[in-house]
Amino acid sequence: MEPYLPVIWAGVIVVAVAMYVILDGFDLGIALLFPTTSDEAERDQMMNSVAPFWDGNETWLVLGGGGLWVAFPLAYSIIMPAFYLPVIAMLLGLVFRGVAFEFRWVAKPSHLPWDIAFFAGSLVAAFCQGVILGGLVEGVAVANGAFAGGPFDWASPFALMCGCAVTTGYALLGATFLVMKTEGRIADHARQIAKRLIIAVLVFMAAVSLWTALSSERIAERWFSLPNLVWLAPVPLVTALVGFGVWRSLERGGEMAPFAGTIALFLLGLLGLAISSYPFIVPPSVTLYDAAAVPASQMFSLIGAMITLPMVLAYTVFVYWTFRGKMRPGQGYH
Amino acid sequence: MELDGLLLARVQMALTLAFHILFPAFTIGLSAYIAVLLALWLRTGRDVYESLARFWTKVFAVSFAMGVVSGIVLSYQFGTNWSRFSVAVGNVVAPLIGYEVLTAFFLEATFLGIMLFGWNRVPPRLILVAASLVALGTAISAFWILSANSWMHYPTGHEVRDGIAYPVDWLKVVFSPTFPLRFAHMLTAAYLTTAFVVVATGARHLLAGRHVEAARIMVKMGVGMIAIVAPLQLVIGDHHGLDTAEYQPAKLAAMEGHWDGSKAAPLVLFGIPNAAAERNDYEVAIPNLGGLIIAHEWGGRYPGLKEFEPKDRPPVLMPFFAFRLMVGIGVVMIAAGLVGAWLMARRRLFEARWYLVWQSWMWPSGFLAILAGWTVTEVGRQPWVVTGILRTADATSPVVAESIAGTLAAFFVIYAVVFGIGIFYVNRLLVRGPTPGTTAAAEEPLTNRPIAAALPGGRDAIDAREGQP
Numbered sequence: 059m060e061p062y063l064p065v066i067w068a069g070v071i072v073v074a075v076a077m078y079v080i081l082d083g084f085d086l087g088i089a090l091l092f093p094t095t096s097d098e099a100e101r102d103q104m105m106n107s108v109a110p111f112w113d114g115n116e117t118w119l120v121l122g123g124g125g126l127w128v129a130f131p132l133a134y135s136i137i138m139p140a141f142y143l144p145v146i147a148m149l150l151g152l153v154f155r156g157v158a159f160e161f162r163w164v165a166k167p168s169h170l171p172w173d174i175a176f177f178a179g180s181l182v183a184a185f186c187q188g189v190i191l192g193g194l195v196e197g198v199a200v201a202n203g204a205f206a207g208g209p210f211d212w213a214s215p216f217a218l219m220c221g222c223a224v225t226t227g228y229a230l231l232g233a234t235f236l237v238m239k240t241e242g243r244i245a246d247h248a249r250q251i252a253k254r255l256i257i258a259v260l261v262f263m264a265a266v267s268l269w270t271a272l273s274s275e276r277i278a279e280r281w282f283s284l285p286n287l288v289w290l291a292p293v294p295l296v297t298a299l300v301g302f303g304v305w306r307s308l309e310r311g312g313e314m315a316p317f318a319g320t321i322a323l324f325l326l327g328l329l330g331l332a333i334s335s336y337p338f339i340v341p342p343s344v345t346l347y348d349a350a351a352v353p354a355s356q357m358f359s360l361i362g363a364m365i366t367l368p369m370v371l372a373y374t375v376f377v378y379w380t381f382r383g384k385m386r387p388g389q390g391y392h
Numbered sequence: 393m394e395l396d397g398l399l400l401a402r403v404q405m406a407l408t409l410a411f412h413i414l415f416p417a418f419t420i421g422l423s424a425y426i427a428v429l430l431a432l433w434l435r436t437g438r439d440v441y442e443s444l445a446r447f448w449t450k451v452f453a454v455s456f457a458m459g460v461v462s463g464i465v466l467s468y469q470f471g472t473n474w475s476r477f478s479v480a481v482g483n484v485v486a487p488l489i490g491y492e493v494l495t496a497f498f499l500e501a502t503f504l505g506i507m508l509f510g511w512n513r514v515p516p517r518l519i520l521v522a523a524s525l526v527a528l529g530t531a532i533s534a535f536w537i538l539s540a541n542s543w544m545h546y547p548t549g550h551e552v553r554d555g556i557a558y559p560v561d562w563l564k565v566v567f568s569p570t571f572p573l574r575f576a577h578m579l580t581a582a583y584l585t586t587a588f589v590v591v592a593t594g595a596r597h598l599l600a601g602r603h604v605e606a607a608r609i610m611v612k613m614g615v616g617m618i619a620i621v622a623p624l625q626l627v628i629g630d631h632h633g634l635d636t637a638e639y640q641p642a643k644l645a646a647m648e649g650h651w652d653g654s655k656a657a658p659l660v661l662f663g664i665p666n667a668a669a670e671r672n673d674y675e676v677a678i679p680n681l682g683g684l685i686i687a688h689e690w691g692g693r694y695p696g697l698k699e700f701e702p703k704d705r706p707p708v709l710m711p712f713f714a715f716r717l718m719v720g721i722g723v724v725m726i727a728a729g730l731v732g733a734w735l736m737a738r739r740r741l742f743e744a745r746w747y748l749v750w751q752s753w754m755w756p757s758g759f760l761a762i763l764a765g766w767t768v769t770e771v772g773r774q775p776w777v778v779t780g781i782l783r784t785a786d787a788t789s790p791v792v793a794e795s796i797a798g799t800l801a802a803f804f805v806i807y808a809v810v811f812g813i814g815i816f817y818v819n820r821l822l823v824r825g826p827t828p829g830t831t832a833a834a835e836e837p838l839t840n841r842p843i844a845a846a847l848p849g850g851r852d853a854i855d856a857r858e859g860q861p
Contacts, residue, residue: 128489132482134470138472153462351483367494370499380505
C-alpha cells in the first residue's frame with residue numbers, strides 16, 4: 059500500500075479542490091453577479107440562496123490547504139511562500155466576503171459599502187485562486203527544497219489570464235446555480251448572463267489549453283505524443299460537447315442541466331490540468347513522491363480521512379436536502 | 393532602515409492569532425450554552441428558554457462567522473510565514489491539524505446551517521441535535537489544536553533526523569505530557585469566558601429592568617457556572633503550572649521572575665525583570681512562598697533563569713507581567729463566583745445591585761485572561777517554536793521582508809475595521825436582549841441573516857438612549 063499513498067493523497071486533495079471550486083465557486087460567483095443588477099430585492103434573494111451553505115463550502119478550502127500540508131509538506135512549504143501575496147490577498151478577500159454576508163443586512167438602508175465588499179472580496183478571492191492555479195501550472199523556482207524566486211514571480215501574463223478564466227468560470231457557476239435555484243425575473247436575468255458567460259468560459263478554456271501546450275514542451279509531449287494523443291483526445295472533445303450542451307440547455311429553458319454541465323466543465327478542466335502536471339505537484343521539479351510526508355504520517359491521516367470524509371459528504375448532502383427547492387422572490391429561509 | 397522579516401512575521405502571527413482566539417474562546421462556551429437552553433426548552437416547554445436560545449444563537453452566528461474567516465487565515469499562515477516550520481515538523485503536526493479539519497470544522501460549519509436557518513424546516517429536536525453537534529465540533533477543534541500546540545511545547549513520540557521530525561508513536565504525539573491539562577485549562581477558560589458574558593448581559597438587563605425573566609435565568613445559570621468552574625480553574629491552572637515546572641523550567645522561571653535557582657524561591661509579587669542585570673528591579677517578594685507553590689514544599693527550590701544559557705532563555709518581561717495579569721483576573725473571577733453563590737444561597741442575587749453592577753463590567757475578563765495566558769505560554773516557549781527541535785528564527789519562509797510588512801499593514805487595518813465593526817454589532821445584539829415568547833418569535837422568526845437581527849435591536853437601543861432625557 060505504501061507506494062500508492064502519495065497517489066491516493068493526491069486524489070484526496072484533488073477531490074477537496076474540486077469540491078471547493080464547485081461549492082464555493084457558485085457562492086463566490088453569485089457575489090460576482092451583484093453588479094449586474096441594482097435591484098435590492100434581487101440582491102437579497104441572490105444572497106439568501108447560498109446563506110445556509112457558504113460556511114460549509116469554504117471549509118473545503120481549509121481541507122485543500124490543510125491536506126496539502128498533511129500529505130505533501132514540502133509542496134505546501136514551497137507553494138505558500140511562492141504565492142505569498144496572492145494567498146494573503148485571497149484570504150483577506152474571503153474575510154470581506156464572509157462578513158459582508160452578515161454586515162450587509164445590518165447596514166440597510168445604506169448597505170452599498172457592504173454590497174461592494176461582498177463583490178470585491180469575492181472578486182479578489184476568485185482572481186487570486188486562478189492566479190495561484192495558473193502560476194503553479196507554469197512552474198515555481200525551487201532550489202534546495204525551498205522556494206527560490208521573487209515576490210512577484212507569479213505575476214505572469216498566463217497566470218493573470220488564469221485569474222480571469224477562473225473568475226469567469228465562477229460567475230458561470232453562480233449564474234447557473236441561480237437558474238436552478240430561483241424563479242421569475244432573477245432566474246431569467248441569470249439565464250441571459252449565463253448564455254454570454256458560457257461562451258467566454260469556453261474561449262478561456264481553449265486559450266489556457268493551447269497556451270500551456272505551446273509554451274511547455276513537457277506538456278505538449280504529454281498530450282500530443284502517441285499513444286497519449288489517442289487516449290487523451292476525448293478530454294477536449296468531451297469538454298467541447300459539454301460546453302455546447304450547456305449553451306443549448308440555457309437556450310431551451312433547462313433548469314438543472316446548465317448547472318450540472320458547468321460542474322462537468324470544471325471537473326474536465328481540473329482533469330486536464332492534472333494530466334498536464336502529473337507527476338509533478340510543484341512543476342517543473344518537485345513530484346508527488348518528492349514532496350510526500352513519510353508513509354506513517356500519510357497513513358495516519360488517511361485512516362481519519364477515509365472514516366470522516368464519507369460522513370462529511372453524507373451530512374453535507376443532508377443539509378442541501380434540508381434546504382432543497384426553489385427560492386421565490388422575497389422569500390428567505392425564514 | 394533594514395526591515396526585520398522575522399520580527400514582522402512574528403508580529404503578524406501574534407496579531408492574527410490574538411484576534412482569532414477571541415472568537416473561538418467565546419463560541420466554544422456559547423454553543424454549549426445554547427444546546428443546554430434548547431434542551432431545557434424541549435424538556436420544560438417554557439417559552440423563555442426558547443427566546444433565550446434564539447437570542448444567543450444570533451450572537452453566536454455573528455461571532456462564529458468572525459471566527460471562521462480569521463481561522464482560515466491561520467490555516468494558510470503556517471505555510472506563508474513559517475514554511476521551514478511546516479517542513480521540519482509537518483510530518484507530525486500537520487496530521488493533527490488535518491484531523492481538526494476532518495472531525496471538527498466540517499461538523500461545525502455544516503450543522504451551523506441547520507442551527508441557524510432550520511427553524512421552519514426541521515423539528516425543534518433536530519435544532520437541538522444540530523446545536524449539540526456544533527458545540528461538540530468546537531470542543532473537538534480545541535482538542536486537536538491544543539494537541540498540536542502541546543506537542544510544540546514539549547514534543548514526544550517522534551524522532552529527529554537531519555532536522556526533520558518523524559512520527560514514531562502517534563498516541564504519544566497526540567497525548568504529549570502537557571496536553572491533558574493544557575486542554576482542560578483552555579476549555580475551562582472558554583466556558584468561563586462565555587459565562588461572564590452571559591452574566592454581564594443578564595445583569596445589564598436586570599439593572600435596566602428589561603427582559604426580567606430571561607435576565608434572571610442568564611444571571612443564575614452563569615453565576616452557578618462561575619461558582620463551580622472558576623475555583624476549578626485555579627486547581628487546573630496550578631497543576632498545569634506544575635507541568636510547566638517539570639517540562640518547561642525556563643518558561644516557569646520567566647513567569648515567576650526567578651533568576652537564582654540556588655536559593656529558596658520567593659514569590660515575586662511585583663518587580664520589573666531586568667534581563668541585562670539578571671535580577672528584578674523594584675522587587676516586592678514573599679520569601680519561600682514561590683518554592684512552596686511550585687515545589688509544594690517550604691523552602692523548595694526550582695531552577696532560575698541563570699541556570700539556562702542566555703540563548704535558550706525566553707524573554708522575561710512579557711511572560712512575567714502577562715502571568716500576573718492572568719492570575720489577578722482569575723482571583724477576581726473566583727471572588728465573583730463565590731460572592732454570587734453566597735448571594736444566591738441567601739436569595740438576594742437579583743436584589744444586590746452592587747453585585748450586578750460589578751458583574752455587568754466583568755464581560756471582558758475572560759477574553760483578557762485568555763490573551764494573557766496565551767502570551768505567557770507562547771512567549772515563554774521562545775526562543776523555540778518547537779522546543780528543542782526548531783528555533784523560531786529558523787522557522788521562517790523565504791519571503792522578502794517588504795512583502796511581510798505590506799501584508800502586516802493590510803491585516804492590521806482590515807482586522808481593526810472588520811472585527812471592530814463586528815464586535816460593535818455583537819454589542820448591539822446584547823443590548824437589545826431576547827425577544828420574549830414564542831408567539832412573538834413566530835411572527836418575527838429568527839432571521840436567516842443573524843446580524844440582520846442586530847439592526848432593529850441597535851435602533852431600539854439607540855432610540856431608547858436618545859429618548860431618555
